[in-house]
Amino acid sequence: MQARHIGPFTASPIGLGCMNLCHAYGTPPTEQDAERLLLAALDMGVTHFDTAALYGFGASESLVGRVLGPHRQRFTLASKCGMTHEAGDGTVAPGRVIDGSPESIRATCEGSLRRLKTDVIDLYYLHRWDKRVPIEDSVGALADLVRAGKVRTIGLSEVSSATLRRAHAVHPITALQTEYSLWTRNPELAVLQACRDLGVAFVAFSPLGRGYLADALPSWDDVQALPDRDIRRAMPRFGAEHFASNLPLLAQYRALAAEAGCTPAQLALAWVLAQGDDIVPIPGTRSVAHLRDDLAAWDLRLPADVLQRAGELINTATVSGHRYAEQGRREVDTEDVAA
Template sequence: MAASTSSTSDGVAATPAQPLKAPPTPLPQRRLGPFSVSAIGLGCMNICHAYGEPVPEADAARLLLAALDAGVTHFDTAALYGFGLSETLIGKYLAPHRDRFVLASKCGMTGVDLRGDGKRVRVIDGRPATLKTTCDEALRRLRTDAIDLYYLHRWDKRVPIEDSVGALADLVREGKIRAIGLSEVSAATLRRAHAVHPIAAVQSEYSLWTRNPEIAVLDACRELGVAFVAFSPLGRGVFTSTPPDPQALHAQDIRRAMPRFAPEHWPRNLALRTRLVALAEQVGCTPAQLALAWVLARGQHVHALPGTTRVAHLLEDLGALHVQPGAAVLAELDAIFVPGAPSGARYNAQGEEEVDTERF
């Protein structure tokens, strides 16, 4: 775990948070670089970014503290999420408990007011100076002296990966971060980066309907001793008990621009989900729990990182740690969701251009 701190990097006292319960029996653990963390972590994007309006601050605080109460020791955020709001909320409510969890955040993709009208635009910028500035800003928001795992959120293809990782290695030497991660990169890029400085983790989208990591990077991580962190393991809500209605999505919901939720693709994808639901009933668990159990069964180096805004959903997700689907069920899931079965690309053209991952 990280060293305990209850103040910001600039000396401002952390905001007190409500008392927590006694630490629970530890959840099943997996290695995340130099750390041991709960096999299921909490992605902290949903509370303020990408899926509509941010939740009320009280609800965000309740979720963060409930996760800690439940034994989650892996919290993941980014400078992009809410343009700093996610990091701010984590700093405000979890800094007093900093010795109880591993903190991951990301740089290299932030929101910039390019027009001067207060409306931020997402910008990918992997220049060394930008990454170091973003880190300093994150440390202040997170109210900590060091970030345990710091990812390059996207590889800026205008900047050699060696230069961006070199800047992160400088931050390790300065004690501002403890380990380096990469997000949405290919196996080839991982190997180039790993030659500059050991990479602790790769984070990419991985779920029943997004199996691109199986092309190469999942095995490359295993070979190099790198943890693989699966974000959106529930198919951006599709594999939960209450799947999204594409026609009712908030105007700011990023799924509105994702082909799989478009009218020409959605019926086929919903039909795949129906088969998952039936299989989960046979196993005796929820669809979300079975989908998460499938992800965790891909290897001991694989972590699941679901996000939510509701405590009940958080606890349901953690229940996946007690689901044992068996080889036959896992094989049936593989067959249902064979690559090519889901209809539509996972991102639109711009999103596909921004990532460096292999594609089927």
């Protein structure tokens, strides 16, 4: 499969999301295993790596900077601001903070540059739109970073088509990132078309349905065995009622992948890739074997009817449960598909 483009950058058809190397999905790998995975991805041809100040509260950026810094010219580096971690001071509890103020954006960028061991970030996203701050002000601060030579291009994450258009009027937006997969179709409501109207690349995170489409959780017992801090425990689709409805779909999906001669993860990624050559999925993994399996999807040539059947089997109408719990739904600005 030919390389894809994210603004001025040439990208491998599949990039690597670096969140779960230290954040959100249970026990992270050892530093040695995380380093091995990043270098393996580079050696296997991945040229787009995506991290954020939030991930591991700086740990992901530090890891990427330490391991991939010596190879900086071989890949496009993406990170994010606007959502960080507050340590707490005895009166304020520690936790995640959404802050899109120009001051916060500038400060977060300085910290990211240090951790990433680089002079410039290729693609810098606003991780979440802070709805207390006009999007024009946040994008203006990002544009200032471009003019200062600290950021080459800017992006947005989890915003609606209307917000994208407002932002793009202030400064060209290179990429929009949001969740997109067989079982999360929100971008199809309006954002994908808005991206195409404006010439904005679309970066799809969680293209494997947070493991569901990779057959990583084949039973309710597997879901119950997730560590307490795994973010899926708070997601409705992985709750007892909804997962019971979604599990039969997985059996049919697994059979379809076997019929096509590929793994469930490869079928999921092939479907996303087939939705447009302006889309770059960024699955995450902690396993070199899973990474190799994922990347094999970019050479797959699956029949159109197989992809159509996958889309008809798993979609908005057949999947039970919302992708986020109530807090997560309040934090994003995307067009919503009712559960």
